[in-house]
Structures are given as structure tokens and as C-alpha cells.
Ligand SMILES: [Zn+2]
């Protein structure tokens with residue numbers, strides 16, 4: 001696993017328990033060269049691709065067939081700007097079998113927040129405490145110069161001093177205080193990574209019925225479950241498709257809840273008829 005932030009602690013238990021696999025961290029892998037959470041280095045590719053590239057970094061320094069990496073993205077969501085959320089992505093690459101499995105987990109479980117302060121603002125301590133500091137890490141950034149992130153702050157006094165200094169250094173006189181999302185400094189993120197690791201290990205447990213390669217699982221949801229009244233297709237999921245990323249074998253699977261029809265309220269024809 002390519003990580004410098006202790007993510008192997010989240011991944012190791014399910015991989016050992018479900019797959020009998022040992023996780024080792026790849027030496028000399030600087031995953032920060034692909035970009036970091038705080039945005040200091042531009043990412044070379046969209047997040048899923050970055051994640052697979054990060055896993056493949058392990059092949060540069062280790063003679064192994066399989067590698068894992070994870071990426072996360074957190075922030076406000078458009079509809080609900082005060083309800084931050086995030087998505088975690090985990091990539092598993094098996095270069096011998098030509099296998100690439102990506103699992104994702106969307107979550108509202110996060111302490112991600114962003115505050116901006118002028119120098120001397122009395123609320124800095126309370127904001128840092130609200131972010132979970134010092135158990136959780138925080139970063140301080142000059143608002144008009146985001147190239148430098150102040151990390152590794154150890155006390156509230158250091159946080160206040162960093163906010164004052166960075167605010168004074170910023171053209172607009174404000175500094176940003178933001179949650180540190182690196183896994184080893186963020187216990188909530190570590191929990192989400194643990195859940196995603198179980199999901200990935202469970203997927204790898206399933207072998208393709210055709211070629212026997214690991215990772216047979218969900219690739220697509222087909223919409224169009226028929227309306228209970230008129231049988232017209234609705235936007236509800238009709239069935240799921242499981243697939244193999246190596247041989248292309250795919251199989252349809254009915255909905256888990258056993259529903260064969262959708263509510264008339266979800267039907268464009270029937271719900272419009274009701275309203276008129
Ligand atoms: Zn297959």
C-alpha cells in the first residue's frame with residue numbers, strides 16, 4: 001500500500017481476516033507528489049485516476065503484484081452548503097491479472113470545516129476546538145496565498161499564532177483554519193477508510209464465475225422499474241449488474257428489496273394524472 005499517512009492501519013484488518021493477505025507499506029513512496037488535500041500541488045488527473053496511479057507508485061519500489069491506495073475528497077455540497085460531506089475512493093491494482101478494482105464510499109461523517117479569521121479574532125480557539133483539535137489536526141493558510149500550509153500545530157497557542165501571522169501575510173488580512181484530512185490526523189476519516197476497506201476486501205473475496213479472477217461485483221444499476229399501475233418505466237432501479245473487469249462477464253441481479261414494481265408516485269404519467 002502506498003501511504004505515508006498510516007492508512008494501512010485501516011486496510012490491514014479486513015484484508016487479513018477476509019483474504020489472508022498481509023498489507024505492507026511501500027517504502028520511499030511520496031504520495032504527496034500526486035497532490036495533497038490542502039491543494040498545494042495540482043493533481044495530475046481526476047480523483048479516481050489519481051488513486052489508481054498512486055497505487056501503482058508502489059510497483060516502483062516493491063516487487064509485488066498487488067497494490068492499494070486511497071483518495072478522499074471533502075467539502076461543502078452544493079445543495080446544503082452547511083452540511084459538509086465527502087467521498088472516499090480506494091483502488092486495488094493486480095498487475096499480473098490486469099485487474100483494477102475501484103470502490104467508493106460517500107459519507108456525511110466528517111469534521112471537515114473551513115473558517116476564515118482576521119488577526120486577533122477571539123473565536124479562533126473555539127473554532128479549532130470545534131474541529132476536534134488537538135486530537136484532530138488543523139491547517140492554517142493565508143487566504144490570498146494558498147501555496148503554503150501551516151501543519152503540525154501542537155497547541156491552541158500555536159494555532160492562534162499561526163492564524164495571526166498568516167492573516168497579516170495575506171493581502172486581504174484573513175487566514176483560513178481548516179480540518180486536517182490526512183488519515184493519521186483525522187480519526188473520523190480513519191473510520192470511514194476502515195468501512196471502505198471492508199467493502200473492498202469483500203468485493204475481492206468474490207471470484208468471477210467465468211474466469212476465477214477476484215473482484216466480481218457491482219458495475220451498474222439499470223433504471224426503469226415498471227410503475228405498479230401502468231407498467232411504464234420509472235427512474236427507480238430495475239436491476240443491478242455484477243461484472244468482471246478482466247473477462248467482461250456480467251450477470252443481472254434483482255433488487256435486494258425484492259420489489260418488482262415502482263410506486264405510482266414515481267411514475268411521470270400516473271403522478272401527473274393524480275395532480276390534475
Ligand atoms: Zn472474469
Ligand SMILES: [Zn+2]
Pocket residue numbers: 227228229230231232264267268269270271
Ligand atoms: Zn404509471
